[in-house]
Amino acid sequence: MSTPTRTGTTVSMTVNGEQVDRHVDPRRTLSDFLRRDCGATGVHLGCEHGVCGACTVLLDGRTARSCCTLAVQAEGADITTVEGMADGAELHPLQEAFWKHHGLQCGFCTPGILLTVQELLADNPDPSDAEIREGISGNICRCTGYQFIVDAVREAAAVLREEKTAEVE
Amino acid sequence: MKPAPFDHVRASTLDHAVETLVAEDGDAKVLAGGQSLVPLLAMRLAQPTTLVDLGGLRELDYIRDDGTHLEIGAMTRSRAVEKSRLVGEALPLLPAALRHVGHVTIRNRGTLGGSVAHADPAAEAPSVLRALDAEIIATGPGGRRTIAAADFFQGFLVSALEPEEILTAIRIPKQAAGSVVAVEEFTRRHGDFALVAVLGAARLDPAGEIAEVRLSVAGAANTPLRADAAEDLLVGQAPTPDVVAAAATAVAEATDPGGDIHAPAEYRRHLAAVLTRRCLHRLFTHAERSAAA
């Protein structure tokens, strides 16, 4: 887009396993970059000021608010969005659990919550309900009242623990 | 909510960063993790001509032990500080406080230096620095200088940093062995900025009297507060409810809170007293338990 920028910069990063090199306006947020320039429209914009968590992505394996990150700050990073969660046509166990437990209604917050929970369970594979609630407290859901999300996370954690045990064995 | 145009300079060295700041003559801003700055850009409340991005300066991402102090590079992510075993052992108050900073996602990106430089009086890191008598290291065109935390925080979002200076590290004296810590924070929702937070560290002597206590308060003035008067009341005393109550009153008296839509000033002052009492209660209970064990 022909924006009147003062300087343009080329950024390179990996988005869901694909190498992306683009010329960007320095003011372009990572969220706009992912949505518009990379087609990752599963990154949702709920507030653009770092409170609601809908735009959460994984940046080098850790969650980041893509609305509070400039695209130029992600130079060289490895980005995963919700589009990168499923394995081919197979839903990730977290996605499966959210489906089973009705952990989403309008689904707008869901991508951010899924990625946040993925990190939470990597850090703490067997969280208590209070820890789950704390873990997703940076993600606003206006629909569900959170309870079915907590149920889904609890079950997904168990499934992921079993998968891990099975791998070890 | 899209930022106004700016130039972006990815600093290749610290000198490069400082040179750019000098060249931009006050119209540039330093970009660390961006967790506070990028929303301000998006709201166009900040409209710098240039952002000096420290993201590539790996040399500012470190935690070093020099025997008496820990020195933490400004670009060390909050989450890394919080998870550091070294920090947990030498400065237990710091991770205890950082766990209250926003959410994990914010702490993954936010840096300790960025939080301190932002000088928000309701934020946790500045109050830890006040409680632990930390030093802030700034680098500018004239080289490095060290600023005591007591002198660094000068007002709401105002620090002692000059426009051409960059906060490069924080140096914190290690807490004495046997120190216990407690953070009592009151937020409307989990992860929000504190209405008031009281951060404390303490040590009892073998007789059960208070050998050392450090207290600071976030959100109760236009800078983070060190509760010197309350500390003076406590040191050398047995931790009785009366002493604790007197300290809580002293803390409340030392506050100078503002009022906003979330709470009037009087409420914040009241909270400072309540949270001080709860913080001290936890500290001393914890200390007595450690002593017994």
Next chain:
Amino acid sequence: MTQQEVPPGLIGARVRRKEDPRLLTGRAQFVDDVVLPGMLEAAVLRSPHPHARILSIDVSAALELPGVFAVLTGEDVRAACATPQPVVWRMIPDQRMTDQYALAVDKVRYVGQAVAVVAAVDRYVAEDALGLVEVEYEVLQPVVTLDDALAEGAPLLYEEWPDNVSCRQTIPKGDAAAAFAEADVVVTETLSYGRQMGTPLETRGAVMSWDPFTDQLEGWMSTQSPNLTRDLLGEVLGLPVDHIRVRTPHVGGGFGNKFDFYGEEVLAALLSKRTGRPVKVIEDRLESFVANAHSREQRIEVSVAAKSDGTIIGMRGTVWAVLGGQLATVGIGPCWLSMALMAGPYDIPNVEATVVGVVTNRSPYGSYRGWGQPKANFAHERIIDKLAHELGMPPNEVRRRNLIASDKFPYPSQVFFYDSGNYAECLDMAEQAVADRGWAKRRDAAAEEGRSLGIGYSFHIEISALGPSKIMNQAGLQHSSFDEEVVRIDSAGGVTVRTGLSAMGQGIETALAQVAAQTLGVPLDTVKVLHGDTETNPFTGYGTGASRGAALGGGALLRASTRLRDKVLRIAAHILEASAEDLEITDGVVTVKGTPGGPSVTMRQIGDAAYRRLDGKLPDGEDPTLEERDVLDPDNVAFSYGTTAVLAEVDRETGRVELLDYLLAHDCGTVINPMIVDGQIHGGATQGIGGALFEEIVYSPEGQPLTTTFMDYLIPTASEIPTFETLHMATTADHIPGGFKGMGEAGTIGAASAITAAIENAVPDLDLRLNRLPVTPPRLLDALTTATPKDPS
């Protein structure tokens, strides 16, 4: 009336939602995901003043900015529009209307009112251009609060009016004056409900594309009411509706905020007409707090007259509606409903309730889940609690004494006929559950430790299945309120349902699919539900709101599917050479009843017989194809109801309230999907909790909105929300096919009443009366500090 009996099957099953896989994988399309070739993006310049006259607007510098394609001002919009922004609810015939356009003309009346709009190459440049539009204002004295607006000599928002009152109406039932004269006890309360809004996580937005050669307008909009929107766009733009196509992708939450018809859609259309390119306008979060309809804020004066045994014989109330600087699409609607439902579930023979609509320099007042009902509930439940306190009776005893008895339905209230219910049983169910869960023991044990726990209840009713179109028209609605559904079996036996309802998270695809699948006897995964396009889908009156989708859409679809099933059976009977009455359909296979393994016909064969190879299979006299449509315009609305019970802990030193447990006993007639119903109740309750304890749109004394971010408008997170439990009973709506009632708003209605009651119950030593929402920590601490200790005797 016939008793509704739905046999067990997919209706009533906890099936997974059909819409979820695409939502879970990021593949669902929301309006901001729509990108068209050559598309421009718009940004709106908004008034920084609550009340000012526009002296001049200079857009020349903005137009010169590279990348800017067009700038419109109020004069442009007025010249291009056939009518002002419409108001569809006009209950009060002599109401003074505000007649405003999508951009302000002459005067601004709230901070955030749209003044100019820019279309540019992208949103970044559009926002750059906003800074270059020069507006000269003459600042006027603002009218910020209700009292400011009603004050003697107050500045007038509309200089042609005698005062700031837009409307006033009193609806009586019986003789309230006589009841108050003969009462043993009269209690009175004045309540304040804070200003709040729906705040869907996806902000509002539209992409509009106007073909200048054919005057065809194609729009993608995040709206709950696609058909209403199309009709209103037609009125405002002066276009025949067949020139307008409204597409509704996935809606990222609506909650009433996206029911209303806003000016931005009109602006995007006009910009598209001006530039010849598609134009997208997406509201950002800061704008959303001033440009979206606000809701809830009212002052309510309520009093009841009772006998000493607790029987209520009369009620009086006045709803002071704190409207904004202009009327929103629903006008006085929500506040009128607060007045009309003020007696709630109680059998009160004499009622006199009044609504007064007052304009202020705040954002317009519109729809938010619950509409007027949370306020009506707060009025009747608070006054019940106060009466109980006055009489020294347990509040639920007072409730029980006054709840409408099950044999009194249909019950004529002040305005509505309540269709059915078994209210006392629902209250019993909740009380029993609370007893079984040992809440009172928990409260008492905590008290021993010096902690303050309390139990609170509320009883709510919810108007749903809106409604009979002609009666709604008589009530002032400038639109219909029926629902039309179409169901088709294709040539391969697959089922397609077409609906005019929007998918906004409420699971309408799944619920309608369950109704069709069960009625037709086919597997759920062979049913597809299409929505979100006015060009190809049927007409739904009103929109996806007022808890009407599942009830009316489900009812219409049930009837259509039943007729389609009859046709399937006739064709199958012909093929099987059997009598249609002897056939049954299970899992998409038609067989003769009681002959397992016998001759059968699959749905695929039926499809083939109706569309492709008809000869010998399609009975003579049957038309080819398999399609039915149905329109449900019900005889009456349907009332759901429920009891909310809350266990809360109060921190008496800080005024913080923590909700420890929360349950809702509920009745919405026949349940289509219990999992979805529970989810709706949880979500509604969470919004109710937000309104009770956290959320408030605050204005400064100068009229500046102070809550324009998610840091300041406090939507509760998972850490503030308790675990919910729901209990269900089913009293069917006998006038709705299937017996469905709606329940989308249930959770929001009774939350604040139960929570305030629980807080009061937690401090039995204090005469604490909470009358202002939300109950924030500073407010509660203040109330605890100033409350009178109760006489220990």
